[in-house]
Amino acid sequence: MRYRLRADEVRIEPLAGLTLAHQRLSGETHVLSEETAAILDALPERGGSPAEIGRILTERFEIVEAEDVGLTGSIESRLEELRALGLVERA
Amino acid sequence: MTGPSMLLFEALREPERLLALTAKDWNGLIRVGRAERLLATLGTRAEGLALPVRAAAILEEARLDAERGQDRIRFEIDRMAETLLPLGFPVVLLKGGAFLMAGLSPLPGREIGDLDILVPRDRIGEAERTLREAGWISVKASGGYDDSYYREWMHELPPLAHRSRGNVIDLHHNVLPPTGRLAPDAAGMIDRAVRLPGGLFILSPEDMLIHAALHVAYDGDFHGGARNLWDIDRLFRAFSSADAAFAESLRDTARAQGLMLPVRRALFLAQALYGTPVPAALSKRTDPVDILAKRKLQGRDRYGRQRTPVADFILYARGHWLRMPPFMLVRHLWTKWRARRREARDATRRTGR
Amino acid sequence: MKRVRLRIGPAIFELRSPFRSVLTEVEALYRRYPQNLDGEIFDFSVTGLPVSPWRRFLRPSIMFGGDFSLADIVPVEKRLGLLGFEMAINLQMALGYLRHIVVHAASAAKDDEAILITGESGSGKSTLSALLSYQARWRHMGDELALLSLETRPLLHPYPRPISLKNESIPVMESRAPEDRFGPLLTDTVKGDVRHLVPPQRAIEQMDRPALPKLVICPHFEAGREPAVRRMTESECYVRLSTASTNQLRLGERGFDAMVSLVKTVPAYDISYGSSEDALKLVDELWQQA
Known part of the structure; x- marks a missing residue:
């Protein structure tokens, strides 16, 4: 499964401290944890799979052996949470 | 002197009339517009007119708020569609939701409160279960009088509110309660429904107008009627100009379901308020209910309060009579008596009567 | 009627x-x-x-x-x-009212720059606002609701209704403001004693004059407490103001933009103090720095 940001409807606003994500249609503003914000930031514009995002994060943060720590699975469950909030969609 | 209700109806029909209003007229119009939930609609009708600054600000505020509300419903529809469409049965958007997703003529400035949807009767349990699993929760205590009343006697389930967003979905299996004297053909309406891109459905133009008319004529006491009639006026004008044979096919569709009277009554009232061009084939002779309803619809004072107690009472009793067989009516009114008195007190407090 | x-x-x-x-x-x-x-x-x-x-x-x-x-x-x-x-x-x-973001906060201005004071009831917000209102250097803008315009550099608009003094703050202000600017003393209300104080005439005359926010503070009064200051992060300030707003969610993206712009451009502090004098001194110091 591939995911992409609902770019027309979502505004990401990194603030000192935390990142905010505003869904224009629902009117809700979500406060994102650091990890979630990193996942959204790593999400390629055309969309990406949890494994691809995992690879990007692994490089960016110099994590080793992504699969061993269950990174892909945890990214996928985060993306599903974001999907329920209308921040990302399945590409 | 033109009462504030009439001012509202006239201004909706011919916004240029707003240019001639005094401050006192405006004050009455604003109160009535808020009470009828038509102020934002008036705001869209009045765009571009050179209005007094304070009036323009109040209309603009209402219009923008209604647009935000439409966005929230658009989002709720998106989430609901994702939840229900995989189940494989048709999901039909009713009223405001349909205007929104199909861009129909009553939409500009339309306040949309709840999301009403119609599903096939034998799938409604599945629809409810699936929505509950996806985060919508019932706002009526399960097994309580209201909950049981809905399940036993109504054409819709108890409202489901999303647990974090609070937006409400009303899940229907018909457009009128099955206990009333009229029986709209819900299965036929679903068969005739029009598929939108994305997979949701809306009612056919004829059924959409019939549904709006049923609400005007059978929503108990014509409360909220001014807005329902505005929907009807807009829809009738748009459908008639898109299809010269619309009035005829509306008549045939209504007649086949035994719903000519409510359609005629609604069109009569829409014509009385907004000048809807109703052809002779759909017009009717005025009866006492029309007169009471018209009096009630025109009867708000300059503080937006209903000032027609007699018409009010008769129409309230009539609404219940139409919706229920007599034995149920007694049971229902008995149970509701205390609750209604409480509600009336609250409503009085709200409107300041 | x-x-x-x-x-x-x-x-x-x-x-x-x-x-x-x-x-x-x-x-x-x-x-x-x-x-x-x-x-x-x-x-x-x-x-x-x-x-x-x-x-x-x-x-x-x-x-x-x-x-x-x-x-x-x-x-x-x-x-x-x-x-x-x-x-x-x-x-x-x-x-x-949806023409501005309505925030449950007090505000005051010097020339055309403003301080926004937010905090729950009982935090000392109202007392601090009342204290500032009768200081010659400050122009009172409101003690309860602050109106923030829906722009990229939002302005504060005055909403200077009579200041609602409660309990201990009544005698504090009775010694600082002229008697003819007070309303009647209302006793045994749900909030204890209440007395209204009409702000200085300048605040009323200039109630159509907006000001640019320069400082946000979140006061905490506790008798006898040593004065202390803590800088708030942008996100902390956002969450505080956003939850103190009665209508920001309803305003959608316009409300979000204005609020984000405010917290990104205006420094915010959480301050604690044990006396009126300390409170006024802290506010003055932070205002100088801002």
């Missing part, structure tokens, strides 16, 4: 009630506010009616109604009618 119209900042209210004496109190309290509003288009109507016909005369009790639902206000005794109208007016703003 007696009718009174009031203008506070951008909003005009029409109050109606058969309790003439209550509206006479309202008129007296607002006698220094703009008059002659009869020809105006007003924003909100508020009614104060007897709970039942009997209760107009017998243990008189008033219930309130308005353009926007006031079902949450419990009826009040006639002697507290003034307070009831104040609450009803506030609720109309909170529920129905």
